[in-house]
Every structure is written in structure tokens, then in C-alpha cells.
Amino acid sequence: MGLQRVDYDRTQHAGYAKGRRLLPSSRRSWTRAFRALAGDRPIRRVLDVGSGTGRFTPVLADAFGTQVVGVEPAARMREIAHAESAHPLVTYADGSAADLPLDDATADLALMFLVWHHVPDRPAAARELARVLAPGARLLIATTLADRLKDLLLYRYFPRTRDIDVDVFPTLAETDAVFAAAGFARAALVEVHHRSADSLAEYTERQRMRALSVYEHLTDEEYRAGLAAMEADAAAETTPQPVEAECDLLAYTRR
Template structure:
């Protein structure tokens, strides 16, 4: 996997390229709510918070402060500029080195960020340090053996292969966390509403804010976008197809 320097490339387009509609955000928050304890308030961590697309929504939904932890200075700058919730803050840090006290959070979300973690066993231990007993981790990531099939991937050479190569199989991820004292609390999929029309999705894909695009060479990118543009031109106003995405929930005894 080619690492991505978000301070140098993507921070300016990430919020637009990865934006969620109100309906999509509502579906994800419903899935998170179903996986977390019913009591309120809950103190949260958004680990790998990026431009903060989930962080304020977590504070609103669960009634407690949320700390967004993000290593990229530029991504945090965008998040600060967009956040309007008084109980949200963003701090520099990583999953391996969280800038919070021990036993200080009721839950953590890692949304689309686990594949960026360099030292995963250390991150699993560090998350266990920061989260209280009985707390939960919402791990929204793909798995090489439980991989969603976004409709647009088929147009790129090595599309599914290149995307799946970014991720571990499910059993490896579970083993990493159980070795650090976690246990599996749930595993399922979430199907969010359509991201809009095919043409609208194409415009967001052109921003190349998905890690997948960094794994392809220039010829593969050119070929893929040409094929995708031809396919979209045949029905630009058709709704973008939906697909199911995995959500693994882990719990500290």
C-alpha cells in the first residue's frame, strides 16, 4: 500500500470527495447507536477523524464530548473550520499514540482509517488503554475476505484486486484485537442510501480522495476513468447503486 501524505495531497478535496448526505449520515449514526450502550452521555473518540465528517454527529447523537484524533495538520485545519459543535475538539495523534488519558472514553470510532495504521497490535493496546471497561470500538473498515463491491470499481484495471489488497482478512483483525484484551461484540453490514446520481458520484471520484486510487499507476487510472465516464454517459441521472459495508464492533470486558 502506498502511504498517503494528507498534508500534501487530498486535504483540500477530502471533505467534498467523501461527503455524506443527511440520509447517509443518519443510517451510519443509527448503526453506531445500535452498537453502543443506551446510557447517555457517552464520551467518544473519533480516531483518524480526517476532516471531521462524523465527529460533530457523534457529539450530537451521544450527548458527550468527542475528541477527533488526526495526524494530518491540514485535515485538522479543515475539521476545525467546519465544526460547529461546542463539545468537539481535534488533537494531533494516531491510533498508536492517543492524546487522551487512560480510561477516559466510553467508545471510539475508527471510520475508514484502520488500513492506515502502521503498528496495529500497538494500536489495539492503545485503544484498550484509552477506553473504559465495558466500552466499545466501532471499526468501520473493509476486509479482504468481506469486501464490498462498489459499482465503479469494475471499470478500473485490477479494480477489486487493488482495493481488496489494502485490507486484512477479518480473522487477522479480530486476532489483533483479542490479543490486546478485546472481544467481538458484533459484526454485520450497513447499506447506506445512494450517494446521488452516477454523474454526481463520478465528479467526487475524480477528486481521487479514496486510498484505492493511490494504488494504481497512471495508465490504469486513465483507462479506468475513461471506461467509467463512458458508462456514466449512458445514464448520468440514474441513481448510483448501493452496496453493503462491514462494521465490526469490539468490546472491552
Template sequence: MRVVDYDTQQHQDYARGRALTDRQLDVWLRAFEAVLPDRRPLAGLDVGSGTGRFTPALAETFGPVTGVEPSARMREVAEQRSRHPDVRYLPGAAEEIPVPAGSADYALMAWSWHHVKDRPRAVRELARVLKPGGRLLLRTNFRDHHPRPWWLEHFPRGYEADAAIYQPLHEVIELFTSAGWQVASYTTVTEPSAGTRGAMLERLRLRTLSFFAQLDADELETGFRRLEAAVAEDPEAPAPVFEEPLLTLTRG
């Protein structure tokens, strides 16, 4: 996977390009709630928190949250967008989380696992910071369980290039279980539509998905030309929905 430098390339547009509607956010919070303990408050970690898409909402729903993000510019945007009293943002990554051992009830990694460079180290570090029985909510795609968003079909090598970013499900499970973790659940979540096809096209033009860094200039030009032609046929049609994986693991 070609690495994305969020400090220079995406921090300005990321919040807009990857924004969640209230309905979408509510669906994800309910999915997280279904796999977390009932007690409140819960001490949470948002690992790879980016511009804080989930962090304030997690704090509002479950309890205090620490957002851990390696990109200084992404953290700056997150802090500017929301100053929730139960949220703090710290520099760090999944391989090096700057909190005490056993201090969190759960950790969320939403759309960030594919960026982790040293995954065995991250598995150990996540186990260190969670309490015994703590939950890891891994919202990522898997090469063999790919959600196939509707717009990918218009790009050369679209599905192939996007799927190649991610590990197969069995490989992720083996990595964690070999280190003493247990699989709590695997499910899919149908996120509500992000809006119209036209609105989705405008957000895709910001290129805030890792997928776009995997294509060359000709592939990008061809893909957007095809996508624009397809959307022009009915730009006000709702953007199609699809099922997205959620793997929950328990620290042993």
C-alpha cells in the first residue's frame, strides 16, 4: 500500500471528505454499544482518531475518550472542531499508545488498521493498554470480505486496488488469537446513505480515501471521468448503501 501523508496531503479536506451524517453516526454508535459492556462510564481509546469523526460522540455516549493520532495536523483539526470536556488528543499510534497499562475498557480502530506498519507490535500494545476482558472494535475492510462501494466499479482496477490495501479476515484473526486475544463477534453494519450520488461525487473529488493514493494519474482521470458520466444520469438519486465489517476482539 502506498503510504498517505496526512500532514501534507489530506488534513485540510479529511473532515469534509469523510464526514458522517447524524444518522450514520447513530448507526455506528448503536453497533458499538451492542458489543461493549453495559456499565457507564467506560474509558475509551480512539486509535487513529484522525480529525475526530468518532471521538466526541464516543465520549458523549460511553465516557471519557483519548484520541491517539500520529498526524499533528489531523489532531489540530480535531481539536478545532470539538473541545468536548471528556476528550483529549495525544500523539501516538497503534504501536505506541501513550497511556498507562490497563487503563482503557475499550479501543476503537475505525478505518485505521490498514495504516499500521508493525501489526504484531500493535497487537501487543493494544493488549497492554486494555483492561483484562477489554474490547477492541476493529472497523476495517478485509480483502476477502470487501464491501465493494458502488463508485469503485468506475475506476480501473477499482475493486482490486482497494481490496489489496487490506488483510484477509482470517489473517487478522490469526494475528490476534495467536497473541492471546479472543474473537467476541464479527458482524456487518449497513451505514445509511451519505446523501445523493452528486453529493458523494463532490466528496470523492477531495480524494480523502487511501484508495486514491494507489492509482496513477491516468487511472484517476479515467475513473473520475467515468464516475462523473454515471452520476450525471441521475445526480439526485440516493447514494447506494452497502454492508461494512466490524470485528470485535477481547483481550485475554
């Protein structure tokens, strides 16, 4: 399909923090998962790669009680992170998955949350992650996998987003192969229960902010039609139903 890369400095930064706000229940679910998969080594420094507006960076600081470095290439996203996701243990820095501002073997845990599909040179990024992670350290990747798509509510209202996800996201085998070549071994693959909204009305309000990068690949007509159908169903909702899904979380160990 040859989809154009999403420019977070141009569009996505504007509504991202509000549109992707983490609910307390989801924060707890992800915190439990991160702790369970962090491995046995002491965690002295955590790296949040593609930290965006800092949605998960303070979560990591609270979960592990240690220094967290959020690395984000989009200046506008970092500006919002500094303003809205400040934390005494968190530092935000310019950089990318293939160019991390850390010395060799100085991180004990790294997270990439819905970032891997945005990385243009995945083998280079895997090698760079192997460089900054200490031997035995864990890399956690929350991602959609093209061969493990979930039954997302989004696909019902915006049908082409499913085809886009198949095109954009790698398969599990492709992901394993890239990290194996860089010196990682897969330690786990689990599903984490994530609640996006407490009702369809709340979910619809979030979609009005166009905070999902997949919307950048839809036409305005596709987006408006899907949103109109969602708004109609939200208006007819008498008993609020949460919008939830099971999300894949991979754990790799740096050999």
C-alpha cells in the first residue's frame, strides 16, 4: 500500500494527550504487566522509546521507583510531555529508536508502546536497543501484530482501518526475527486487558480528536462517515458499555 509516515509534529500532537488519555483501570493493568515481565535484574534505569506526550513515562517511574528517560523524536510531542507529564524521576530527550541518547549497557528495562510500527529501520533500531540495554535486561513491546489482530470496535465503524493495520504492523514471526538477529530472545507474549473508554459516548468523544495515527491514512469522507455512525450509536446508548480489548505485549531478553 505504501502508506505515508505519520508526522506527529504536523498533526497528531494536537489531540493526542486527551484522545489517548489512560484510564485508571488500564494504568493498573499495564503496571501489573510491566512489573511481571521486567525480569529478575535490578531496575535502575528505564527507557521509554517513542514516549510521545508522556502517556506511559510517569507510569514506569511510579511502577519501578527509578529514573526513566522518555525518548521522542517529535518536538511538539515532547513539549506537551514536559508540560503535562512531568515527574521528578522522568527526563524527556530528543532521539529515536535507531539513535538513543544513552551510553552502552546503561538501561535495565525498555518499553516501546505502540511505537514499533512507526520505526522506519527496524533492524537498526533493534541493534540500537541491544546497545543501550544491559545483558539480561528486558525489552517490552506493546504492539498490534498483523497475524494476531483483535476484534476492535474501531474496525466496525472504520472498516478500512483493519486493512491498514495488516499493512502497517509486522507479524509475530517478522518481529521475532528482527530481534533475534540483534541478540534478543523472546521471553513472553501476553495479552493485557485495556479499557479505552467507559462508554461508547466517551469513546466517540475521543475519536473526534483524531488521536489515532490510523486516521491519517483514511480519507476525510471515510472518517466523517465512520464518526457519524458512531455518534448515532452513542446517542442511542441507554446503558453505558465500556470499550475494551486485549492487547499484545511482547517481552524480549537482551542476551
